[in-house]
Amino acid sequence: MTDKEKQYVEELKNATTLPELKAVVDKAKKDGVKLHPAILAQAMDRIVDKR
Amino acid sequence: MLNLSKINSLFPGQWGVPGSDAPLGIRSIPQSVTFYVDFDHPAANDANSGTDPDAPLATIQQAVDNLQHDFDQIIVRSIDPSGENVVTPISTATFSYVSIIGVGDTPYSPLWLPRVTTLPCLDLSAIGWNISGFKFGVTLNGSAIDLHFGDVDANGIAIRTIIHDNVFDGLTTGRYGIVSRGGYDNWIVNNVFQNFHNAVAGGAIPLWVGAGGLALPFHNHIIGNKFMDSDNGAVFPCNGSEIKDNVFQPVGFVYAMTLVLQSSLVATPGDDNIVWGNVFPGDYSIVGGYRGGAADIYIGNLATDVAEAEVGDNGLTILPPA
Numbered sequence: 071m072t073d074k075e076k077q078y079v080e081e082l083k084n085a086t087t088l089p090e091l092k093a094v095v096d097k098a099k100k101d102g103v104k105l106h107p108a109i110l111a112q113a114m115d116r117i118v119d120k121r
Numbered sequence: 122m123l124n125l126s127k128i129n130s131l132f133p134g135q136w137g138v139p140g141s142d143a144p145l146g147i148r149s150i151p152q153s154v155t156f157y158v159d160f161d162h163p164a165a166n167d168a169n170s171g172t173d174p175d176a177p178l179a180t181i182q183q184a185v186d187n188l189q190h191d192f193d194q195i196i197v198r199s200i201d202p203s204g205e206n207v208v209t210p211i212s213t214a215t216f217s218y219v220s221i222i223g224v225g226d227t228p229y230s231p232l233w234l235p236r237v238t239t240l241p242c243l244d245l246s247a248i249g250w251n252i253s254g255f256k257f258g259v260t261l262n263g264s265a266i267d268l269h270f271g272d273v274d275a276n277g278i279a280i281r282t283i284i285h286d287n288v289f290d291g292l293t294t295g296r297y298g299i300v301s302r303g304g305y306d307n308w309i310v311n312n313v314f315q316n317f318h319n320a321v322a323g324g325a326i327p328l329w330v331g332a333g334g335l336a337l338p339f340h341n342h343i344i345g346n347k348f349m350d351s352d353n354g355a356v357f358p359c360n361g362s363e364i365k366d367n368v369f370q371p372v373g374f375v376y377a378m379t380l381v382l383q384s385s386l387v388a389t390p391g392d393d394n395i396v397w398g399n400v401f402p403g404d405y406s407i408v409g410g411y412r413g414g415a416a417d418i419y420i421g422n423l424a425t426d427v428a429e430a431e432v433g434d435n436g437l438t439i440l441p442p443a
Contacts, residue, residue: 088213088276088278089275092271092275095335107339107361110305111306
């Protein structure tokens, strides 16, 4: 995993709402970084299951 | 609200299953509420509470608007023949794990048409909903079910959805059956997709991954579906998903498929899927309408095209199509 990927993974982990998470995903896409779908799913599960 | 009279029952009654004929239905868990929709009922009215089958709601939308808890159920006996375009609120504004269950006079009824043909019958942006027992009729360029994944609203996410035992009928003019915007952990099981034919470029696609979502479908389960007599089959680029026990009919009674099964596309490559136990008639190749990702596993599918190097002499696939 590149440093840039690691940075986005950390940002995903820090997202506390879905809009925050979407902002990270959109930023990564613009930056040309492909996030692993499992990491995205984990981050999303953490947010929606905490409600 | 109905009294909780018994637990662990089935609705409606099933022949040979004792105790399954509870005439008033049952909640799946004690704190959930069952709403009834029966457009044809003389007392149907959206001003009713909808919890009494003898005073049901007239529309599914009203039942969706009336939901009170996670795990609530909507039992649908009949639908306005003019159709309905039902829109769920986003996941933060509605409840999760809601079931919408069709219980018409036949296993695949009531018929759920779109009132506005360019819009989905069910526009789903909530978590863990379970849709079963309907016959969706799709005409023109709309879809039966649109599963959002952050494409319209960041909180609009259809994940953990279960869509099972429905018929999706394109009625010879419809374009899309299920459109996924990329949600993960969605289950599409034991459905029939048939008669999707549309004059627009590329034709109709019964199971399709639409644009705009946060990611491609991940950990989806496409199991036991039948794709019959349509312009295309499943154009479903995805990652880490399971595609098994589906039957494809590349050449149907009237229509022939250009794309039969695509678990990966050139423009949107999917990968790491496990594709096994499906029935793949016809030309098992990319030209023939089959395409997998570089690391997809296509093993043990029944294929008639034993001339391909990717198919064993016994008719079982050993590699993705090439």
